[in-house]
Amino acid sequence: xxxSVATFAILITIALALARAFMGPTVYDRILAINMVGTKTxxxxxxxxxxxxxxxxxDIAVTYALINFIGVVAVLKFVEQGNFYTSGExx
Amino acid sequence: MVxxxxxxxIFIASGGLLGxxxxxxxxxxxxxxxxxxxxxITDTMCAAAFLIGLGLQxxxxxxxxxxxxxxxxxxxxxxxxxxxLANAASLGGLxxxxxxxxxx
Numbered sequence: 001x002x003x004s005v006a007t008f009a010i011l012i013t014i015a016l017a018l019a020r021a022f023m024g025p026t027v028y029d030r031i032l033a034i035n036m037v038g039t040k041t042x043x044x045x046x047x048x049x050x051x052x053x054x055x056x057x058x059d060i061a062v063t064y065a066l067i068n069f070i071g072v073v074a075v076l077k078f079v080e081q082g083n084f085y086t087s088g089e090x091x
Numbered sequence: 092m093v094x095x096x097x098x099x100x101i102f103i104a105s106g107g108l109l110g111x112x113x114x115x116x117x118x119x120x121x122x123x124x125x126x127x128x129x130x131x132i133t134d135t136m137c138a139a140a141f142l143i144g145l146g147l148q149x150x151x152x153x154x155x156x157x158x159x160x161x162x163x164x165x166x167x168x169x170x171x172x173x174x175x176l177a178n179a180a181s182l183g184g185l186x187x188x189x190x191x192x193x194x195x
Contacts, residue, residue: 002100006141009107013137016114020126028123028180032130035172036117039134039165040110043141046161050145055154058161065161069168076179 003051010044027079031072038068095147102144109137122188123180131173138165 014037021033042065049057078084116129142162146155 002103006103006107009111013110013114016118020117026123026185028176028183028185029126032127032176033117035176036113036130036134039138039169042161042165043138046142046145046158050148050154055149055157058154058157061161062157062164065164065168069172072172073175076175080179080183
């Protein structure tokens with residue numbers, strides 16, 4: 001029962017963050033909201049894995065956490081420089 | 092056992108409450124840097140409380156080790172992502188909104 005409450009809270013948070021991602025006035029607001037959605041997705045996968053007893057799914061949560069961080073940093077670099085191939089020090 | 096259950100429920104419930112607070116925060120705050128403040132703090136703390144609660148549910152097993160790994164990684168990567176975001180926004184020329192009466 002507590003798991004359904006927790007999952008519901010996470011889903012509400014994802015909905016709020018997605019609304020900010022669609023509305024966001026600047027591109028940084030959108031990246032911030034998407035970072036939040038990614039973190040909450042990790043928690044959702046972890047909660048579902050423990051809830052259903054299939055703890056193998058926690059590996060997916062670990063992978064998602066890694067991909068989320070790399071993705072946010074990559075998108076920030078792309079927004080800042082406009083490409084992926086310069087080092088950033090000479091721009 | 093009942094004590095562990097209740098403790099994990101408290102942790103999971105506070106994690107969910109913090110998450111909703113962060114979600115409301117990124118709608119209520121007026122500009123980007125204050126939204127960053129709302130999201131950065133609650134995101135890290137929500138993940139921490141949630142994963143501790145889940146780890147108490149699983150007990151000592153390989154699952155709690157994986158939860159600990161997620162916890163450690165999120166605890167380092169989330170503030171780093173927040174800092175990178177603030178740095179990119181400030182380098183990109185986004186100015187914080189100041190209250191004109193107190194900015195002199």
